[in-house]
Amino acid sequence: MSLFANAVACLLCLLFAFNLCRVRGIFHIALMIFIVVMTSGVYTLFAGNFSNPALEYYPIRMVALTFCVFTTELRENRRRFMVLAQAFWLWIELVGAVSLYQMDLEAPWLRLAAIAEIGLGCCFMVHISKEIEFGLIVLWMAVWMFF
Amino acid sequence: MFVFWLGLSLAGVLLSAFLLVMKVKIYRRTSLLLELSSLCSLVVSGAYALLFSSSIEVQGGVFSIGIVGFISLLFFVTHLVAADSAEDLALCKELAKIRRPLAWIILPTIFWVVSAFGLEYAKNENLFWQGAFFPLYLVACVFYLGLAISIALLSFENYYNRLIARFLMLCSWFMALLFLWTILLKGHASMMSFVLSCAVPQLLFFEVVRENLWGRLFVVLCILFGGLLKCNFWVNLDDFHFFTNMTFASASLVLAGGILFVVLFLGVRFLLSRFFENDEILMGEESGNSDGEVPDGEEKKYYPSFSAPEFKVVRLPVLCGVLAAVAYGYFTSDWVNLAGPFGAYVSCLLVCMQPFMHLVFSKRRKEDRK
Numbered sequence: 469m470s471l472f473a474n475a476v477a478c479l480l481c482l483l484f485a486f487n488l489c490r491v492r493g494i495f496h497i498a499l500m501i502f503i504v505v506m507t508s509g510v511y512t513l514f515a516g517n518f519s520n521p522a523l524e525y526y527p528i529r530m531v532a533l534t535f536c537v538f539t540t541e542l543r544e545n546r547r548r549f550m551v552l553a554q555a556f557w558l559w560i561e562l563v564g565a566v567s568l569y570q571m572d573l574e575a576p577w578l579r580l581a582a583i584a585e586i587g588l589g590c591c592f593m594v595h596i597s598k599e600i601e602f603g604l605i606v607l608w609m610a611v612w613m614f615f
Numbered sequence: 616m617f618v619f620w621l622g623l624s625l626a627g628v629l630l631s632a633f634l635l636v637m638k639v640k641i642y643r644r645t646s647l648l649l650e651l652s653s654l655c656s657l658v659v660s661g662a663y664a665l666l667f668s669s670s671i672e673v674q675g676g677v678f679s680i681g682i683v684g685f686i687s688l689l690f691f692v693t694h695l696v697a698a699d700s701a702e703d704l705a706l707c708k709e710l711a712k713i714r715r716p717l718a719w720i721i722l723p724t725i726f727w728v729v730s731a732f733g734l735e736y737a738k739n740e741n742l743f744w745q746g747a748f749f750p751l752y753l754v755a756c757v758f759y760l761g762l763a764i765s766i767a768l769l770s771f772e773n774y775y776n777r778l779i780a781r782f783l784m785l786c787s788w789f790m791a792l793l794f795l796w797t798i799l800l801k802g803h804a805s806m807m808s809f810v811l812s813c814a815v816p817q818l819l820f821f822e823v824v825r826e827n828l829w830g831r832l833f834v835v836l837c838i839l840f841g842g843l844l845k846c847n848f849w850v851n852l853d854d855f856h857f858f859t860n861m862t863f864a865s866a867s868l869v870l871a872g873g874i875l876f877v878v879l880f881l882g883v884r885f886l887l888s889r890f891f892e893n894d895e896i897l898m899g900e901e902s903g904n905s906d907g908e909v910p911d912g913e914e915k916k917y918y919p920s921f922s923a924p925e926f927k928v929v930r931l932p933v934l935c936g937v938l939a940a941v942a943y944g945y946f947t948s949d950w951v952n953l954a955g956p957f958g959a960y961v962s963c964l965l966v967c968m969q970p971f972m973h974l975v976f977s978k979r980r981k982e983d984r985k
Contacts (some may be wrong), residue, residue: 498785504862507794513799524800525747552636555723563730564747566951570738571745 469523473515473611478612480511481530483603485537504534521571525564532557536608540601547593550604553586579615586611616666616872619846620660621680622753626761627653628687629725632718633758642695645776648768649761650691655879657684659872662703666868682956686724686963690717693967695887709970716929716966720936724959729754731951743852748800752793759786759812763838768880770832780819781945783838787816805848807855812841843869853975884949928969929962936962 469477484504491500508527516523528564535553541548561583565575593600624789627649634641657680664677697710697956716979733750737743762783791813797804824830847857940958 494786495781502785502788502792509792509796509799518799521746525751527796528748528751550718559723559726559730560747560751563734563750566730566734567737567745567747567750570734 469516469520469526472473474613476515477511477526477530478533478609480507481533481612482537482609484508484530484534485541488534488538489541499532505531519566521573522564524567525560528560529557529564532560535614537605540596540604546596547590550590550596551587554583554590558583560586565596576615579611582611582615616846617660617663618850619843620656620663620872620876622662622757622846623656623760623764624653624680624687624843625683625725625729626757626764627651627656627755628683628690628721630761630765632690632721632725635715635718636722639778641776641778644772644774645765645769645779647691647694648772649765650687650694651880651883652764652768653687654691655883657687658879659876662875663687663868663872666848679731679953679956682953682960683721683724684715685727686721686959689963690714690966692722693717705974706970709737709973712924713928713966713970715964716925716932719925719929720933720959720966723955725757726754727955727959729757731955735952741850741852743801744849746800748796752797753787755790755793756842758792759783760839760842762786763835763842767835767839768829770828770835773828775826775828775831780825781950783835784816784819785870787813787838805854807844808841808845808848810841811837811844815841829848931961932965932969935965936960 484500484507488497488500488504491497505527508530511530512523512526516526532553536550536557539546539550539553547565561576561580565577565580568575586604590604596604628899631646631649631653634646660680693710693714693790697714698705730750730753733744733753737745737749762779765779766776766783769779790810794804794809794813816834818830818834824834844854845859848854853859939961940954943957944954947953
């Protein structure tokens with residue numbers, strides 16, 4: 469996927485997370501996540517080249533990034549869910565990297581290391597201020613865009 | 616059939632651990648049923664493995680399933696003994712403290728095992744499924760089957776958990792999306808399975824079906840059969856292979872697996888009823904009208920990083936587990952299949968030893984004071 473398409477996907481994730489923050493109730497949140505998954509799939513279908521095996525899990529990566537950004541808006545158990553969301557992203561990236569490695573393709577190991585480091589760092593956070601929230605979002609976007 | 620029952624053996628405990636980690640409070644009977652169903656499914660898959668031992672190659676993946684089975688047994692036994700009915704109240708309290716830490720270890724272990732199984736299967740057995748999507752799809756299917764079997768078992772117990780029914784309905788949409796994605800990626804997928812496990816559950820939107828025991832049973836049995844067809848498709852890549860190759864012997868085997876599961880499940884449940892005479896632990900004796908959510912009685916308290924009670928329980932065992940996994944990987948060069956489950960096995964054993972150690976030390980302290 470091109471750099472521009474990747475950037476648009478990142479912006480879409482921020483938009484999804486913003487909308488996800490505004491919904492209340494398990495049913496509405498699930499409906500919103502369904503829309504997020506569907507939109508991510510449709511976006512990947514039209515923006516990327518399907519012959520590229522790295523796009524197989526691209527929509528799920530988008531969902532993982534959305535979850536990560538969404539957790540910054542939580543008020544209760546924020547650190548727990550932040551770490552869980554990053555663990556989910558890490559798991560998706562790990563499975564993707566191993567499968568790409570099995571197909572003798574270049575796997576994004578650096579991205580994996582970056583997510584693991586940020587996730588580990590989140591475990592140490594005591595009070596997550598607005599500035600730190602912003603910093604985390606920027607870090608995640610950087611990982612998405614540049615690694 | 617082996618793959619199907621293997622999936623079910625992970626499904627119940629995965630769902631139970633997931634709900635515990637996410638702090639979704641459900642009645643004990645629901646989580647007990649889920650954990651028990653996992654163990655019974657494991658026995659059934661073991662029976663199939665013995666029956667077809669000549670065609671099943673024993674690899675690291677099989678051992679990892681065994682480790683998950685053992686951890687699930689620990690999880691289940693801890694849950695049982697933590698019941699208030701037991702005589703030693705101090706032990707019960709100590710065991711109740713390690714439930715969530717165990718779930719924190721079990722959840723990633725199951726993800727690890729299923730992902731490793733999917734990746735290895737795609738690499739060695741069926742190149743058609745090679746890619747990053749298949750392991751994710753496997754985990755989603757295992758989770759979905761767990762929801763379906765829990766509703767079926769609760770229905771047999773004359774109990775209805777609305778929370779799980781809602782989860783099931785929501786998950787059916789996600790499964791439909793994953794199915795469409797499979798078609799886009801691979802070109803074809805099992806249509807029969809889609810109809811049974813994604814389209815039929817939409818009937819739960821109708822109150823007539825949702826509130827009726829037979830309606831719910833019909834839906835969840837369709838989902839389970841759809842799951843079976845999906846497993847068949849993963850192995851044979853033919854939507855109708857299950858029906859075209861159906862002989863009297865294979866149909867009998869399918870039936871025998873189901874009967875063995877039901878007999879085992881009811882047998883163990885009967886034993887539990889006899890040995891643990893407590894209203895809370897007896898499963899499904901009332902026809903509940905609640906939605907299955909237990910009101911939150913815990914006081915919400917903020918814990919600084921690395922100081923939550925769960926973390927204090929889990930930190931040393933996990934550290935030892937990671938070291939054990941690294942040592943295992945270093946000496947055997949098997950970093951994918953067994954290193955993770957082996958580490959989890961060590962961690963779970965150490966976590967389970969903690970309550971007993973606490974009790975022994977507290978008794979000694981009391982004796983010293985006297």
